[in-house]
Amino acid sequence: MSTTQQVPTLSAEEISIHPPKxxxxxxxxxxxxxxxxxxxxQPIVGHLDPYFFEISHDNQRMLxxxxxxxxxxxxxxxxxxxxxxxxxITNLVEPGTKVAVFANGYFCDRMTDMAKRNGxxxxxxxxxxxxxxxxxxxAEFIHREKPKVVMYVAAETSTGVFQRGDAICAAxxxxxxLVIADCVTSLGAMPVNVDKTGIDIAYSxxxxxxxxxxxxxxxxxxxxxLEWLNARKTPVRSWYFDIKLISDYLYVSKRYHHTASAxxxxxxHEALTLIDEEGVAHRWERHRQAHRDFxxxxxxxxxxxxxxxxxxxxxLNTPLVPEGVDDAKVRLALVRDHGIxxxxxxxxxxxxxxxxxxxxxxxxxxxxxxxxxxxxxALHSAGYNG
Amino acid sequence: MSTTQQVPTLSAEEISIHPPKxxxxxxxxxxxxxxxxxxxxQPIVGHLDPYFFEISHDNQRMLxxxxxxxxxxxxxxxxxxxxxxxxxITNLVEPGTKVAVFANGYFCDRMTDMAKRNGxxxxxxxxxxxxxxxxxxxAEFIHREKPKVVMYVAAETSTGVFQRGDAICAAxxxxxxLVIADCVTSLGAMPVNVDKTGIDIAYSxxxxxxxxxxxxxxxxxxxxxLEWLNARKTPVRSWYFDIKLISDYLYVSKRYHHTASAxxxxxxHEALTLIDEEGVAHRWERHRQAHRDFxxxxxxxxxxxxxxxxxxxxxLNTPLVPEGVDDAKVRLALVRDHGIxxxxxxxxxxxxxxxxxxxxxxxxxxxxxxxxxxxxxALHSAGYNG
Numbered sequence: 001m002s003t004t005q006q007v008p009t010l011s012a013e014e015i016s017i018h019p020p021k022x023x024x025x026x027x028x029x030x031x032x033x034x035x036x037x038x039x040x041x042q043p044i045v046g047h048l049d050p051y052f053f054e055i056s057h058d059n060q061r062m063l064x065x066x067x068x069x070x071x072x073x074x075x076x077x078x079x080x081x082x083x084x085x086x087x088x089i090t091n092l093v094e095p096g097t098k099v100a101v102f103a104n105g106y107f108c109d110r111m112t113d114m115a116k117r118n119g120x121x122x123x124x125x126x127x128x129x130x131x132x133x134x135x136x137x138x139a140e141f142i143h144r145e146k147p148k149v150v151m152y153v154a155a156e157t158s159t160g161v162f163q164r165g166d167a168i169c170a171a172x173x174x175x176x177x178l179v180i181a182d183c184v185t186s187l188g189a190m191p192v193n194v195d196k197t198g199i200d201i202a203y204s205x206x207x208x209x210x211x212x213x214x215x216x217x218x219x220x221x222x223x224x225x226l227e228w229l230n231a232r233k234t235p236v237r238s239w240y241f242d243i244k245l246i247s248d249y250l251y252v253s254k255r256y257h258h259t260a261s262a263x264x265x266x267x268x269h270e271a272l273t274l275i276d277e278e279g280v281a282h283r284w285e286r287h288r289q290a291h292r293d294f295x296x297x298x299x300x301x302x303x304x305x306x307x308x309x310x311x312x313x314x315x316l317n318t319p320l321v322p323e324g325v326d327d328a329k330v331r332l333a334l335v336r337d338h339g340i341x342x343x344x345x346x347x348x349x350x351x352x353x354x355x356x357x358x359x360x361x362x363x364x365x366x367x368x369x370x371x372x373x374x375x376x377x378a379l380h381s382a383g384y385n386g
Numbered sequence: 387m388s389t390t391q392q393v394p395t396l397s398a399e400e401i402s403i404h405p406p407k408x409x410x411x412x413x414x415x416x417x418x419x420x421x422x423x424x425x426x427x428q429p430i431v432g433h434l435d436p437y438f439f440e441i442s443h444d445n446q447r448m449l450x451x452x453x454x455x456x457x458x459x460x461x462x463x464x465x466x467x468x469x470x471x472x473x474x475i476t477n478l479v480e481p482g483t484k485v486a487v488f489a490n491g492y493f494c495d496r497m498t499d500m501a502k503r504n505g506x507x508x509x510x511x512x513x514x515x516x517x518x519x520x521x522x523x524x525a526e527f528i529h530r531e532k533p534k535v536v537m538y539v540a541a542e543t544s545t546g547v548f549q550r551g552d553a554i555c556a557a558x559x560x561x562x563x564l565v566i567a568d569c570v571t572s573l574g575a576m577p578v579n580v581d582k583t584g585i586d587i588a589y590s591x592x593x594x595x596x597x598x599x600x601x602x603x604x605x606x607x608x609x610x611x612l613e614w615l616n617a618r619k620t621p622v623r624s625w626y627f628d629i630k631l632i633s634d635y636l637y638v639s640k641r642y643h644h645t646a647s648a649x650x651x652x653x654x655h656e657a658l659t660l661i662d663e664e665g666v667a668h669r670w671e672r673h674r675q676a677h678r679d680f681x682x683x684x685x686x687x688x689x690x691x692x693x694x695x696x697x698x699x700x701x702l703n704t705p706l707v708p709e710g711v712d713d714a715k716v717r718l719a720l721v722r723d724h725g726i727x728x729x730x731x732x733x734x735x736x737x738x739x740x741x742x743x744x745x746x747x748x749x750x751x752x753x754x755x756x757x758x759x760x761x762x763x764a765l766h767s768a769g770y771n772g
Contacts, residue, residue: 016659017425017652020437029430029645039403040649041427044415044599046727051406078601079465079626082644086626114625207645213430215464215601215647237623239500240465240472258468259415259593261601263426263653266403273402341432 021339023362025371027157027185027316029207029214031361032271036212039270044262048254055265056250062272063218066187066210066280067202069194073221075250076268077241078260081184081205084217086114087241088180088201092149092225094234095119100147100177102138102168105129106158106347107182111151118237123147129348130159130318132311135167142171150179154202155186158347160307160318160355162186169198178225184208187218188275189287189315189359200225206264209287209315211360212271215264219243287314290363294356297372301379302386306353315359318345320352325384327351333378340374408721409748411757412729413543413571413702415593415600417747418657422598425656430648434640441651442636448658449604452573452596452666453588455580459607461636462654463627464646467570467591470603472500473627474566474587478535478611480620481505486533486563488524488554491515492544492733493568497537504623509533515734516545516704518697521553528557536565540588541572544733546693546704546741548572555584564611570594573604574661575673575701575745586611592650595673595701597746598657601650605629673700676749680742683758687765688772692739701745704731706738711770713737719764726760 024031045051056075064074077087089111093099099120101112104127115122125141127133133141133152142150150172155162165181172179178200183192187202188209194202200222207214221229221243229236229244236242240258249257275283291314295305298319306318321327327344331354334340345353356375358368379386410417431437442461450460463473475497479485485506487498490513501508511527513519519527519538528536536558541548551567558565564586569578573588574595580588586608593600607615607629615622615630622628626644635643661669677700681691684705692704707713713730717740720726731739742761744754765772 015421015425015428016656017428017441019428019431019648019652020435022429022431022435024430024432026432029432029648032430035401037427037429039401041423042401042403042405043408043423044410044418044593045405045408046410046412046415047600049406049408049727055403079469080644080647083465083626086624090624110625117621117623117625205645207430207647213647213649214433214645215650235503237503238472238476239496239503240469241626258466259591259600261466261593261599261650262405262415263599264601264647264650266405267649270402341435 023338023340025356025358025362026341026343027355027357028205030211030357030359032211032213033274033361035274036267036270040263040267042266047259047262048256052262052265053254055269059265059268059272060251062276063220066272066275067192067194067220068196069220071194071220071222073226073247075219075247077217077219077246078258079217080214081203081217082110083241084203084205084219085111085182086238087217087219087243088203089114090118090238090241091229091236091243092178092180092201093118093120094232096121097149098123098147099149099151100125100142100145102133102152102163103127104131104133104159104161105153105156107153107156111182115151130161130306132161132163135164138168139171142168142175142177146175147177150177153182154192155183155313155316157185157316159349160313160316161311162313165197165199173198178228185313185316188283190284190313194220206268206271208357209359210268210271212267215261216268287359287363290358290365290368291315291317293365293368294358294372297368301376315357315363317356317358318353319356321354322379322384322386325379325382327354329382330378333381334374338374340371407725409724409726411742411744411748412727413741413743414591416597416743416745418597418599419660419747421660422653422656426649426653428652433645433648434642438648438651439640441655445651445654445658446637448662449606452658452661453580453606454578454582455606457580457606457608459612459633461605461633463603463605463632464644465603466600467589467603468496469627470589470591470605471497471568472624473603473605473629474589475500476504476624476627477615477622477629478564478566478587479504479506480618482507483535484509484533485535485537486511486528486531488519488538488549489513490517490519490545490547491539491542493539493542497568501537516547516692518547518549521550524554525557528554528561528563532561533563536563539568540578541569541699541702543571543702545735546699546702547697548699551583551585559584564614571699571702574669576670576699580606592654592657594743595745596654596657598653601647602654673745673749676744676751676754677701677703679751679754680744680758683754687762701743701749703742703744704739705742707740708765708770708772711765711768713740715768716740716764719767720760724760726757
């Protein structure tokens with residue numbers, strides 16, 4: 001009794017939503033494929049309907065593929081990416097747990113904040129925004145501090161830096177610690193390799209590399225982390241983000257926990273199906289190529305990148321704002337003249353970098369060339385002479 | 387530059403979502419109006435886009451109207467209704483806070499669980515599922531216990547009982563306590579009257595009386611509760627659900643907190659616009675009438691209601707399962723033969739009641755009559771002779 005329905009063809013005047021035209025070249029949310037919107041407009045079923053669990057099960061399977069993991073415990077949290085971060089932290093941290101944070105950007109600070117709210121004793125290895133940690137110094141830090149939980153941001157959205165995780169995970173496991181990795185910006189756009197890297201909990205969002213609207217947070221949990229959860233002495237401080245309760249609902253007993261959104265699950269299903277059809281390796285390569293095209297074009301305009309070549313996230317570029325140029329004027333011109341959204345830097349990088357996301361449907365040579373032409377125009381209108 | 391777009395007319399075969407046809411007569415999610423789906427299929431904008439804040443601002447305004455409040459601090463949490471419950475509790479409860487719970491159903495137990503995870507000292511006034519608390523006994527309990535926070539469920543989805551809040555709120559304020567009321571099932575379908583009742587934090591969901599897909603939790607916070615938050619000695623245990631951080635993002639400084647979902651905000655906007663167009667008083671009356679029609683029809687079939695007339699929720703009916711009838715067979719027949727979803731009882735009411743939601747687009751005489759005919763058929767096919 002399958003009855004996929006055409007969205008009723010109501011005229012634009014009949015609804016209250018009239019968004020301005022946008023091309024989303026910011027750090028996220030990113031452009032969404034029309035098929036994803038169409039999927040989200042399909043009639044909902046209940047949160048305990050067999051069809052809901054079928055879609056949820058498919059999502060788990062496709063997410064494992066994109067995460068690069070065999071973890072059975074792979075699902076989506078009914079909250080945005082920051083809800084995934086809180087899920088990871090609130091489940092692994094008990095009062096007094098020693099947590100080591102690799103701190104080189106905005107989201108490491110958010111992790112620190114959340115860990116402290118959960119009663120952690122936090123030690124931080126600090127680096128300036130825009131730098132990464134070498135394998136040797138990462139391992140030394142962990143061996144010296146001997147934490148119980150290690151946290152790092154694999155793809156730091158505030159700086160454009162990709163942090164390798166292999167040495168972090170190896171050292172953490174040597175001292176008996178578990179590793180949480182923030183993959184909010186990388187998942188779906190570049191390899192995350194959860195199992196190969198040795199990450200114990202990785203979480204992400206739907207609105208960046210997966211090219212879906214925001215609203216859910218994919219997460220994957222290693223068997224080692226599940227053992228740890230079973231051995232916790234105190235209850236997880238959050239009921240909503242309790243991994244054991246959520247996974248019991250979504251794929252163990254299928255007993256009610258919360259009312260997950262069929263609409264959001266449909267959208268993610270379509271976005272993951274698009275990735276499956278393209279082939280995940282092909283998709284990653286497409287993002288890498290679009291990134292290279294962007295850098296080449298930006299450098300040809302005389303721009304410099306904040307992050308050294310080997311540390312760059314493929315789908316989030318951070319060119320430096322040229323001397324004497326007001327980045328806000330450039331961003332304003334882009335959105336005013338072309339409906340193009342990009343982001344500026346913040347914190348120590350305020351006014352110093354642009355943050356330009358090239359992902360999902362926009363990660364093609366044509367889109368990059370078109371963007372570069374308009375970006376150049378906007379830079380010149382703001383006084384750039386390069 | 388407004389460019390509301392028609393959803394591209396992809397054929398059904400081009401997407402991966404093919405839901406079975408369902409008429410949602412359960413306790414939620416409920417049926418969604420086509421205009422809401424159409425709104426959710428509009429292209430997203432960023433979570434810091436002026437258009438996003440415009441929609442968010444409209445939602446705040448329309449939610450105040452439906453909640454019956456002047457509270458400036460009225461917004462939506464980026465999580466389902468249970469996330470709203472956790473938001474209310476984690477913000478008001480500190481370790482050692484004495485919390486009084488009116489416990490007469492499933493969701494009071496969930497509140498208790500969350501309060502304990504936040505370190506509360508919980509005292510409970512217990513009643514069998516299906517009963518309500520009188521004004522006198524409610525006030526006595528609060529005066530005797532002198533808690534700091536009082537929690538009750540205004541419309542208990544597990545039983546169909548509506549709990550009056552006036553005496554609870556008056557007594558709570560007399561002892562200097564704040565009141566949290568769960569309005570998950572009532573908002574949009576019957577009056578909630580936050581200000582008149584004296585509720586300090588009321589939260590709800592989108593997928594019941596508001597007739598939207600699930601995914602967000604509307605919440606409203608009194609100035610008294612905000613003062614309390616400002617005077618907290620310990621940080622709120624949840625970063626994601628921290629009311630001060632979320633409200634700062636959504637309507638104070640508009641600085642980034644999390645990436646709220648334009649899609650979900652669009653859907654809620656359309657659902658609230660539909661309520662505005664109908665007129666909230668008319669909508670409530672429509673639900674009351676549909677409820678009366680249902681009860682009249684059910685009683686004509688020989689069924690009895692669990693809850694006395696004056697304590698019934700208008701949009702969630704709990705007729706008793708007749709002697710000798712297996713409720714699972716009835717539910718199965720409805721979904722198999724007609725795609726109609728209703729729910730059974732659980733906990734102490736497992737096998738004893740049906741839970742039948744009549745809300746949103748389905749709260750009309752025609753839909754109720756059609757439902758009753760099919761419900762009667764299913765009951766008889768399961769051996770009912772009434």
